[in-house]
Amino acid sequence: MLVQGGTSKGFPMKNANIIGASVVFVFSLLSVIAVKGMSIFESGIPGPGFVPLAFGLLMLILSIALLVQSVMTPSANARVSFVKRGSGLRDICMISASLIVYAGCIHLFGYSMATLLFLFALLKLVGNYGYRFSLMVSFIATIVLYGIFQYGLGMIFPEPYLFPFS
Amino acid sequence: MRGSGCVGMEVLDKLLLGFSVAFTPENLFYCFLGVFMGTLIGVLPGFGPTAGIAILIPASVALPPTTALIMLAGIYYGSMYGGSTTAILINTPGEAASIPTALDGYKMARQGRAGPALGMSAISSFIAGTVSIVGLMLLAPPLASVALAFGPPEYFSLMFVGLTMVVSLSGKSLIKGILAGSFGMMISTVGMDPISGEERFCYGSIQLGAGIDFICVVVGLFAISEILCNAEESLASVFETKLKGLLPSLQDWIDCKWTLVRSSILGFLIGLLPGASASVSAFIAYDVEKKVSSHPEKFGEGAIEGVAAAEGANNAACGGGMVPLLTLGIPPSAPLAILLGALMIHGLRPGPLLFEQNPNFVWGLIASMYIGNAMLLLLNLPLVGFWASLIRIPYHILAPIVLALCFIGAYSVRNNMFDVWIALFFGFIGFFMRKLEFPAAPVVLALVLGPMAENALRQSLTISRGDFSIFLTRPISAALLCLAIVSLLLSIVARWKKHQKAEALIESTSED
Numbered sequence: 001m002l003v004q005g006g007t008s009k010g011f012p013m014k015n016a017n018i019i020g021a022s023v024v025f026v027f028s029l030l031s032v033i034a035v036k037g038m039s040i041f042e043s044g045i046p047g048p049g050f051v052p053l054a055f056g057l058l059m060l061i062l063s064i065a066l067l068v069q070s071v072m073t074p075s076a077n078a079r080v081s082f083v084k085r086g087s088g089l090r091d092i093c094m095i096s097a098s099l100i101v102y103a104g105c106i107h108l109f110g111y112s113m114a115t116l117l118f119l120f121a122l123l124k125l126v127g128n129y130g131y132r133f134s135l136m137v138s139f140i141a142t143i144v145l146y147g148i149f150q151y152g153l154g155m156i157f158p159e160p161y162l163f164p165f166s
Numbered sequence: 167m168r169g170s171g172c173v174g175m176e177v178l179d180k181l182l183l184g185f186s187v188a189f190t191p192e193n194l195f196y197c198f199l200g201v202f203m204g205t206l207i208g209v210l211p212g213f214g215p216t217a218g219i220a221i222l223i224p225a226s227v228a229l230p231p232t233t234a235l236i237m238l239a240g241i242y243y244g245s246m247y248g249g250s251t252t253a254i255l256i257n258t259p260g261e262a263a264s265i266p267t268a269l270d271g272y273k274m275a276r277q278g279r280a281g282p283a284l285g286m287s288a289i290s291s292f293i294a295g296t297v298s299i300v301g302l303m304l305l306a307p308p309l310a311s312v313a314l315a316f317g318p319p320e321y322f323s324l325m326f327v328g329l330t331m332v333v334s335l336s337g338k339s340l341i342k343g344i345l346a347g348s349f350g351m352m353i354s355t356v357g358m359d360p361i362s363g364e365e366r367f368c369y370g371s372i373q374l375g376a377g378i379d380f381i382c383v384v385v386g387l388f389a390i391s392e393i394l395c396n397a398e399e400s401l402a403s404v405f406e407t408k409l410k411g412l413l414p415s416l417q418d419w420i421d422c423k424w425t426l427v428r429s430s431i432l433g434f435l436i437g438l439l440p441g442a443s444a445s446v447s448a449f450i451a452y453d454v455e456k457k458v459s460s461h462p463e464k465f466g467e468g469a470i471e472g473v474a475a476a477e478g479a480n481n482a483a484c485g486g487g488m489v490p491l492l493t494l495g496i497p498p499s500a501p502l503a504i505l506l507g508a509l510m511i512h513g514l515r516p517g518p519l520l521f522e523q524n525p526n527f528v529w530g531l532i533a534s535m536y537i538g539n540a541m542l543l544l545l546n547l548p549l550v551g552f553w554a555s556l557i558r559i560p561y562h563i564l565a566p567i568v569l570a571l572c573f574i575g576a577y578s579v580r581n582n583m584f585d586v587w588i589a590l591f592f593g594f595i596g597f598f599m600r601k602l603e604f605p606a607a608p609v610v611l612a613l614v615l616g617p618m619a620e621n622a623l624r625q626s627l628t629i630s631r632g633d634f635s636i637f638l639t640r641p642i643s644a645a646l647l648c649l650a651i652v653s654l655l656l657s658i659v660a661r662w663k664k665h666q667k668a669e670a671l672i673e674s675t676s677e678d
Contacts, residue, residue: 020602024345031352034367044632048359048366051620055351062345069341088398095397096594099390099569103586106573115573119566126397127562141567149225149574158583 014070021067028059091126098122110160116142177303184529188537193233193530200237201538204244205545208264209252209553210564215245215501216607217392220384221568223508224575231512232527236534238508242501243295243484243535246444247542250287250477251553254280263444263480266452270465270472277468282414286470287477288546289414290426294478295539297430298437298485302492303532309493310521318625319636321517323646325619328496330650332608333657340661342604350612353378360617361624373584380507380613382576382585386592387599387606388504389572393565394597414470422474425455429478436479437486439498444480444487451479485535492516492528497614500607507614 035056038049098121105114119138123129129137150157187193207218219241226234249264254271267287274283316324332347333340356367357377368374414422429451436447455475456465465472490496495516497503509516514524521528546553576589596606630636638644 016602020598020604031367038364038366039362041632045627046624048355048362048364050624051616052352052355052366055348059345059348059352062341062348066341066345091397092394092597095394095569099590099593102569102573103583103590106586107583111574115570119570122566122569123563127560127566129562137563141570145567145570145574149578156581158577158581 014073017070017073018067021063021070024059025063025067028056028063031056032060094126095122098125106158106160108160111157112142112146113160115145177307180307180525180529181303181533183525184531184533185536187232187526187530188236188533192230193236193534194537196229196233196237197240197534197538198541200240201244201247201541202545203237204241204246205248205542205553206556207241208245208248208250209556210248210559214388214392215242216384216504217388218245219501219504219508220381220388221571221575223381223384223504223511224578226508227511227578231514232530234512235505235509235514235527235531236538238505239488239531239535240538242505243481243538244542246477246481246484247288247291247546248553249480250291250473251284251546251550254283254287254473255554263448263483264476265445266448266476267473269452269476270467270469273466273468274470274473279468279470282418282470283473284550285547286414286418286422286474288543288550290422290429290474290478291481291546292539292543293426294430294433294482295485295542296536298434298482299532299535299539301434302485302488302535306489306493306528306532307521309489310518312518315642316518317640318622318629319640319643320646322619322622322626323637323643323650324494324496324517325615325622327646327650327653328494328615329612329619330654330657332611333654333661338603340658342602343608346599346604346606347608347612350609351616353383353609354613354616355620360621373582376580378588379579379585380511380610381579382588383592383613384504384507384610385572385576386589386594387596387609390569390589390593391596391600391606393569394593395600396561396565418470422471425471425474426478428454428458429475430482433479433482434486437483437498438489444483444499447483447486448476448480451475488535492520492531493518495615495618497611500610503607503610503614507610510614 031052035049035053038052039047040049040053041047098118102114102118105117108114109117116138119141120134123134123137124131127134146157188197203218203222204215207215219238222238222241226238229237246263250267250271253264253268254275257268257272271283271287274280329347332343356374358364358368358375359366365375432451432454433444433447436450437444452465452472452475455471456462459465459469459471461469487498487502490498491502491506493516495506497506506516514520514527572589572593573586576586577583579585599606599609626636627634636643637647
């Protein structure tokens, strides 16, 4: 069965729900404002702005309802947290940062080099494997993925800025 | 009037056509690849069929449409087979539809009967899967011929029925489900309006002008977010069970003979219903089996009927779910919503015209499901040791590789790094949605059905010169709208009653 990691202390779920509802409210408000330049009805027929306005308004109303519900709902369990502190949160942050850096590195170094670095980083920093094992697995996985997509499926990978030959 | 014999011969003729399409070396290979990958996805905890299909759609783009959908459908029903392996061996269901299997399957494994549990699971899946494909074959063509009378108003009403499934896919909170569906509708409007050519939410960006691609959203919302959520948990994979003797005993067959029939029929019928996924059918079949059993106390303690019922039903639901998908373009569950997107990407619009305009594709797909089902039986019985060994691969090694695959998949959509950033963005959105208990399936459903619904609405109102009564004056459209409203009301009432029961239970517990 799944084993939970990390501690149970963290950002309370009730607060997270309130923030989430607020974000949805802001998003829907901005969407409704953005529809302003589009035509809603043209000669009695819905124009391009009709569906965005209808669903933007629906989201606005529902987000207010959700916000009220989140505020009114008592904290059933004060220990329930949005995300557990400890190793779990650290891993999420590591993976998220790695993904952003990976996407950036594809532009600079090309797919194969960026993938090798990405896999190595995750295996070493999140998986806590040794250097040799991480390098070996990253190398093999990169070759297999690159081979399947480049030669098997004929995919053209993005041209890197720094290493045009990768 | 044609007799039923003539209709039967017609179906048989079309099935033979389908086999001629499916029995090409290319289609056989990709059918095998699909069911193999589906089993793999089902075996590996942390990866579900929805994420699996989403990740592999980009790989299918280079293939001919029939071949691509044969492979992707194979992943869908193959994953039902694979999920039972981990459920039985390490009490970790590979996907939700195998949770009831774990209740008795794992107990059987602890009693030294892992082999018969796995064997019965594979055989009941095969039998129920075959029955459901027969049901699909018989039910789909007449339903499709009825739907030939559809015009834009009927299509809009049909899409509206599909969109009301948001309620069924909403999980615990209806408000959050509808918000997620609305969010999906908003995303679907980004780009150029197909009717007027006006830009919507583009802000001068050429990439946004091309719209937000379905694959990028799905890869982000389901695959990337799943891995981020799983990063919080440690997946334990301790597999110590020895496997010996895969075939169930004669007594097992006697005990399960009616279970196989019941689970096949029940699973197929439940699979037809919107919102009723394979996991729902598995739970219901398990519950029914326990109720009709002369020894209900054995369930949960290693009853092989429990394994047969759950696995049979979840496989039968796959065939059942394909009926509304192919005939009406309504996906009754999240993985089928992804499959619907795949059909659209390959230029195949599901619905009544699919049977008329692409009979080779439809019957080729149905025939391939027979073949795939047989392949799965061969894959899962002799190769069970191989699948069991895969459970030993640590999640920390698999997850980074899957993430790299996600990036390739997103990039391959339009050979554009912008799509990779979109997938990443939706990965983070999906993570927060999961943590805040917003369901992701309604987003995908709305993203796929939304543009079709909008086009049908605007076309209908162009025909009627802005008169909304066109949806009520046309009988099929009116009937579909009534169905949607009744279904919506019933779902809301059912949720409210469930909520009341839960509150009453909490109150009585706190009083004690």
